[in-house]
Amino acid sequence: MIVVIDTNVLLPALCTTNESHQILEAWMLGKFAWALTSEILFEYEEIARPRIGDQRWQHFLTLMDRVGALRQNVVRVSPTFRFRQIVSDHDDDKFADCAIAAEVDWIVTSDRHFDALIGSGYKPQPITPAEFIERHL
DSSP: OEEEEOHHHHHHHTSTTSTTHHHHHHHHTTSSEEEEOHHHHHHHHHHHHHHHOHHHHHHHHHHHHHHHHHHOOEEEOOOSSOOOOOTTOGGGHHHHHHHHHHTOSEEEOSOGGGGGGTTSSOSOEEEOHHHHHHHHO
């Protein structure tokens, strides 16, 4: 199974006491692959670094690299087409483009903008963190 993780899920997941942290733990155990683009990583950094600090951000990047190399569960994607599926917030298109290009199963998100993918004909579908934990972990 391959997923894209929205920034609004990653931030809470970085806190070990948050329920969403189970998603990161499952990824570290190799239960699913995480698809991302450079653009997504830049957004993660732009949002997370000021909140968690430079040292914790660097630690997280190192963890991603090591776990990804060990488990082979990071899928780097470079979409060559903009699908423009998230009409209500084009800033979220980077996640949908990555998900469509990588043919992921789920976009784990708390953002209702991704509901535009439901019934769109594309494989990736939005799922909330709680639903993802309940169904797949």
